Amino acid sequence: MIFKVIDREELGRLFALLAPLGRVIGPVEIARDRRGEHRHGFAEVADFEALCLDYGTTALPAKAYVLPYRERLAAFRLGGQDWEKVPGPDQERPLIFFGLHACDINAFNKLDKVLLGGAYPVPGYAARRREMFVVGSDCQPRPACFCRSMGADTARHGFDLFLTDLGGSYFVEILSSAAFNLVRKIAARDPEEDDHRRYRRRVAEKNTRFTTQVDTTDLTKILDLEFQSEVWQQWGARCLSCGTCANVCPTCYCYTVSEQAGLDLQSARKIKTLYSCNLVDFAAVAGGHNFRPTSHARLKYRYYHKHRGFVEAYEEPLCVGCGRCGESCLAGITVPEVIASVRGGES
Amino acid sequence: MPDSSSTPKNYLGVPVKRPKVAFFELSSCEGCQLQMLNNESSLLAFLDLVEIVRFREAMSGGGDDYEIALVEGSVTRSDEVERLKIIRAQARLLVALGSCACFGGVNQLKNRFPLDWVKREVYGEHPIDTAPARPLSDFVAVDLKIYGCPVKKEEVERIVTDLVIGKDIAYPDYPVCMECKANGNLCLFELGEPCLGPVTRAGCDAWCPNSRAGCWGCRGPATDANLAQMLAIMDERGFSRETVIDRLECFGGFASQVAALRAAGGHR
Amino acid sequence: MEGRLVLSPSEAGGHRRRTDLAAFEHTCQAEITSIHRLTEQENLYRLQVVDPGERERFTFEPGQFLMLELPGIGEAPFSISSSPSRKGDVELCIRRAGSLTNFLSKVRRGLHVGLRGPFGTSFPMASMAGQNLLLIAGGLGLAPLRSVITYVQENRSHFEEVDILYGAKDPSQLLFTYQYEMWQADDIRLHLTVDSAAGDPSWDGRVGLVTGILAELFAARRGGDFASRTHAVVCGPPVMFKSVCALLTQEEVPMQKMFVSLERRMHCGMGKCCRCNVGSTYTCLSGPVFDYWTVMNLKEAI
CATH class of the missing domain: 3.40.50.80 (Nucleotide-binding domain of ferredoxin-NADP reductase (FNR) module)
Structure with a gap:
């Protein structure tokens, strides 16, 4: 890894160098909520001044840019009993993420394992990922954050460069040659011993601020053991089966495929829509049988997939601890509380 | 590829008949029918798909030879009951179009008050014959419901297309939240607004929440909607039970749930 | 780690998403050569892959499934019911149980359907x-x-x-x-x-x-x-x-x-x-x- 230090003013120049190369997506303020707090979201940013790099976790993750909620997989031209299939729209401009937190960078890294791995990499995702440029930025933990428990509080890869705010200047980690070439075009200097110290102090200070922890010790086994636990029913009774947790999750990728005939009866479309395992018909099969007819069975499945099955397959959970699902859940179902309740009487 | 203008029509080789369609309106604002005239780009294709024999919002007169009847509005007068029965007898397929036809719609709000008072309040010195507002299914068999106040044009077009080609009609089972989040909206509860999105059937593409207006449940309950939790959420956020009941009651889709609430909670 | 951003499109040989998607979404077309009514609810559909080259390559093992697609109607998984020794020629026993299968019960032989697969594990014969x-x-x-x-x-x-x-x-x-x-x-x-x-x-x-x-x-x-x-x-x-x-x-x-x-x-x-x-x-x-x-x-x- 190559480290540099840049002055705060240089960031705007970096932005200006990147902007012509693709769609710049970054954190912007979207609203003041009922408590008067500033809320942020990712948006396409044309003006560096619109960026809010000092942001809390966004309400919605960055995944929609790479894994759209709705996507046309194919179009058809029909003629009698014959037809022709045309795979869905071509690639758009490269994506440039400016100011992704470690949790969201790690979320893409986890998605890569499924969507780029195995025998069938997902082309739309792969193309966007391949042509993506990521400027990471450090953050301050919020009460809902438990990324540290999920091992996702630091990004080790999946970015081109990563900024840590040292107050007046940024400590820059450079991971790609593309980033190296960019940084060469702005005023950057090699870090000195004092910069190292300030960087270490900043990171150490951040690590003291995590207030929420999840005990993942032996969690795969405990989930297996507690499959019949009554706590699932209690959480299930609260669950709205609304799919919000999946939609705000940066690592959820489940989907549904539907087809629609065109009004002209000469065309048709095949549409992929991100889905949620909490939705009523997620595990329904033809003929009406539903393998998970109850909200608690579905909610339990969600935890089994994220904190057991994925761990068994990839040695890490399908969760970065960003806390979005818990914050967005109107019923107040949060990962730390659910897991603590499943662990229940152990201590 | 064979010529696209070839007739007679088929879909994947299965013969397709261009059905005769009639629009009817009972007590309603005819807003659902107006929706169908929005966005002219798909209107021509729609008119090619079906033969419209009656559509007051777009044409005068009208025939009585139709196979599919799209009926908007609730039933509030005895002559409407008679008209509906005649439509039912003629139509191969009777479709309730919009919240009024499906649930009684906004009209059924008057059912909360004594009928005499309603007549006096609305018509003053010139009272007319009016009965409690009821959905079509209280009087005739309804083959298909198209939800919404108003209906979503894209959904009507999809459903009619599926009807024409003989495909099963499907609705989303899930609530509005799913579409709301997909559209990138910040939850209205975060903005301090009440919203019935978590219990209301989707399909509207979160029409109201997209404009930062909370959902009023015009499409009725989602499959297995968790109303108890919805109430708990409203309580927790300081919205009174009466506020919530007003909202649930607005379009009539939650009538049975509201009745249970009133019975349990002693609300009016 | 190499730079992932393509600073000049020529470096990357252009965007290949559509060709990649074509592979991912590839359906080989098969013709329904016969429809045999088995019961009130079930039909046996015999399908033959249209393209001779694809037909030769289309092999499967007993127990595997394929995804059958009808444009605009839907796509669903079906187990293959026929002999694995016949290449590119499969029989599917399909019950009317949903949107796609209801529509399938109305189609006529000669129709082209889309097939993806075969997928999954098989019985280890x-x-x-x-x-x-x-x-x-x-x-x-x-x-x-x-x-x-x-x-x-x-x-x-x-x-x-x-x-x-x-x-x-x-x-x-x-x-x-x-x-x-x-x-x-x-x-x-x-x-x-x-x-x-x-x-x-x-x-x-x-x-x-x-x-x-x-x-x-x-x-x-x-x-x-x-x-x-x-x-x-x-x-x-x-x-x-x-x-x-x-x-x-x-x-x-x-x-x-x-x-x-x-x-x-x-x-x-x-x-x-x-x-x-x-x-x-x-x-x-x-x-x-x-x-x-x-x-x-x-x-x-x-």
């Missing part, structure tokens, strides 16, 4: 060689099992005793009745049973559960090494294979020698959509064919 086979099906479970049966017919000398145990709701629901004589002619014993024959006075066969036949079969062969030299293939609803496998376990057929096929509603077939997950195992990748030991260890499979 080669490793069952030299052993007895118990082929047990309930209801529509005979659809995937029929592929196994055709394999056995074509390779009859590879197996010792072969028994088919098949149960249906009532006599009118029995599938592939026209083939029973052929199976028996190939020295495959066929045991039929129905849940109820109340509507069919002419039924002189057995009424009751498949497990009843199975228990008698073991009782008759007790004492030798029948159980330890037997493989079982069980296809049917969860409640059925659960009780069958319990009985087989009790008779000391090793769990690793019992194979079941799980039914789930895949949307991709490629381990992405999660719709077929059992616990967190992808039925489309690790299944649909599992040995019973694996199924026992899958939460919520049965």
